[in-house]
Amino acid sequence: MQRPGKMISEVLKHVGKTPATTNYPFEKAEMPEHFRGKLQFLPHRCKGCMLCTKDCPSEAIKIKKVGDKKFEAEIDLDRCIYCGQCVESCFIQALVMTTDFELAALNREDLKMTINEKNSPKPPAEEE
Amino acid sequence: MSKLTIPIGPQHPALKEPECFIITVDGERICEANMRLGYNHRGIEKRCEEITYIQSAYLIERVCGICSHSHSTAFIQAVEEIAGLEVPKRGLYIRTLFGELERIHSHLLWLGVAGHEIGFDTLLMYSWRDREIVMDILAMVSGNRVNYGMNSIGGVKRDISPEQADAILKAMDDLEERTKYYIELGLQETTLIKRLSGAGSISYEDATRLGAVGPTARASKVDQDVRRDDPYAAYAELEFNVITDDHNDVYGRTLVRLGELMESYKLVRQLIKNMPDGPIRKKGPRKIPAGEAISRYEAPRGEDVHYVKANGTDKAFRVKVRAPTLANLSAVSKMLEGDYLADVPIVIAAIDPCFSCTDRMAVRNIRGGATEMHNPGSLRNFSIDWYRRRGIDFTDLNKKLMKRLERV
Structure with a gap:
């Protein structure tokens, strides 16, 4: 049977219900477990193979040698497309993706990260 | 009633993407609709x-x-x-x-x-x-x-x-x-x-x-x-x-x-x-x-x-x-x-x-309104012709290039 106003009942049903949207900036949004967010570099694991630099589609990551078997990573978060290819390419898991997604900054310089052994957290006792 | 041509777009033509529709109307009815692509060619x-x-x-x-x-x-x-x-x-x-x-x-x-x-x-x-x-x-x-x-x-x-x-x-x-x-x-x-x-x-x-x-x-x-x-x-x-x-x-x-x-x-x-x-x-x-x-x-x-x-x-x-x-x-x-x-x-x-x-096509507007489409080959010939008409000839250079390519 054709009739106008078919959706009215559906709309009225939702009058008393809470909105489907969330109160985002005031309530923290939870990202799923394997979300591809901000990149994290673990300098104590890096062996300097540069596969991440080679495979990055947007030239967002650079690895520099800073000492004997010590490496630091320069990551441009504004260039990064969060595809996760570097994490995929790294066979020693020196790169991980965190669930941090709130990366807005007023200044481009703030989006450049340099991660080395000095400014990264102390590695937990490694299994090996 | 005379016909009227209305350009819709390229900015926001009812959609959130750049596209130009040139629509000829007779009153409320559309007689002809043309469109232009190529506003967001990204290479x-x-x-x-x-x-x-x-x-x-x-x-x-x-x-x-x-x-x-x-x-x-x-x-x-x-x-x-x-x-x-x-x-x-x-x-x-x-x-x-x-x-x-x-x-x-x-x-x-x-x-x-x-x-x-x-x-x-x-x-x-x-x-x-x-x-x-x-x-x-x-x-x-x-x-x-x-x-x-x-x-x-x-x-x-x-x-x-x-x-x-x-x-x-x-x-x-x-x-x-x-x-x-x-x-x-x-x-x-x-x-x-x-x-x-x-x-x-x-x-x-x-x-x-x-x-x-x-x-x-x-x-x-x-x-x-x-x-x-x-x-x-x-x-x-x-x-x-x-x-x-x-x-x-x-x-x-x-x-x-x-x-x-x-x-x-x-x-x-x-x-x-x-x-x-x-x-x-x-x-x-x-x-x-x-x-x-x-x-x-x-x-x-x-x-x-x-x-x-x-x-x-x-x-x-x-x-x-x-x-x-x-x-x-x-x-x-x-x-x-x-x-x-x-x-x-x-x-x-x-x-x-x-x-x-x-948007990934070479389209050229020719004076008079007609539009031509090019594939990479014809576009290249077009560019060679265009330069030749202006007194620059690439024929010799092209021959050299072809020879070098053959050697490789």
């Missing part, structure tokens, strides 16, 4: 020749925001065919699953957009709310809401855990219930039927002649679907119906898309149920042997065609993308003829256009 194909296959997969994925998985699958399928890689079964199933989840989110998005274009914003609000269910599923499994990055040469990157499979099945139940409601709405709501019926009408003959694809063609009774006609990934092992409709208008396209949603739920359930165990990927080579391949893929908007030519290095020699919207555009001009001016937004929106995905 993706050229860039693919300069970066490796691994990087290209991510760039190709960004041809389109909505059907990102379609483009990347079409590209990767072509590369795998050249390399002669056999993807593990489970990899193919997950790839197909993502293709179907993407279709669900794309069709629900379209339903909302169509509602918005005809002033039925209630439909927009509800269908986009329901779309969040499938977006959450996509984010949960792939790690992102769009640009899933699931495909890699030789398989997929992420596996699906049993908990995720359960979550997907539960989401399918919720979505199926909602879609049944929308179908009921589509069949009963008088305002929707009256507004959409007759708008953008295109006959079976015209749809086949102008090469329409996807739901646009299927709404004109054109029984074509790459998933059935030329099965790729896991579709050969799945059962589903190709939805067609004989309304020939926007209303028919709405019903086709709603019907396809129901088929997609069926497919997702089958995929989860029959998903084989085993590896999800085979390690793909970095260098692809010389060869060429064409890959067809049924994107939510229609048939997507990718051509890849490899020359034995880790970079493609040529990549060509034919987005589904390009195939549907000539049909749009025909659809608009004879319609009311007020129908323009919904008729254009009804092909689910993706103009920025389409």
